Amino acid sequence: EAGVVQSPRYKIIEKKQPVAFWCNPISGHNTLYWYLQNLGQGPELLIRYENEEAVDDSQLPKDRFSAERLKGVDSTLKIQPAELGDSAVYLCASSSPDRSPYNEQFFGPGTRLTVL
């Protein structure tokens, strides 16, 4: 089966500009995650969706970050305006409790954001 797809793979923007990332999870996976990974660190959860509902967004900086998963499949993560400190890799992952009751998550390749 196809894996988690993310685009773009790389993005370079000026600070204060908006940016959006797109994720298409594995078919049939109803849980979708966005993670932030700073250089040399492990991923940190930003938001988790169950179908189209955001069930855990406690770590999402809501003043500038937003996310949506309108039809419970694809998702977009937006930053507006971007700051220098937002430079990082943004990872999308998906999982399905029906297929993996222990919550094995499948990750996309990530989007590397550079804010200048």
Added chain:
Amino acid sequence: SQQGEEDPQALSIQEGENATMNCSYKTSINNLQWYRQNSGRGLVHLILIRSNEREKHSGRLRVTLDTSKKSSSLLITASRAADTASYFCATLQGAQKLVFGQGTRLTINP
């Protein structure tokens, strides 16, 4: 915030040697998972050990879990150049929340 700490932060060994990485965590867990991340690529799930298990094997991988010490180790035997990557432990807290450690950067020298 990240759950645990991994030790060492970086490890360099010769091909064919065994590599051992350790992970400590702070809270109670449902399971602990190890992931690998190659340069420029996403994370790949390697192995999962449940909180009521003490040891698990998968190919050249061996994972141990000591819940009394809140620690786990990952052993890679007979290392290969392709094992060069960063390795992360991740603990499952509650039903869905996966919390990652900072990772160990492993380099296998030919």
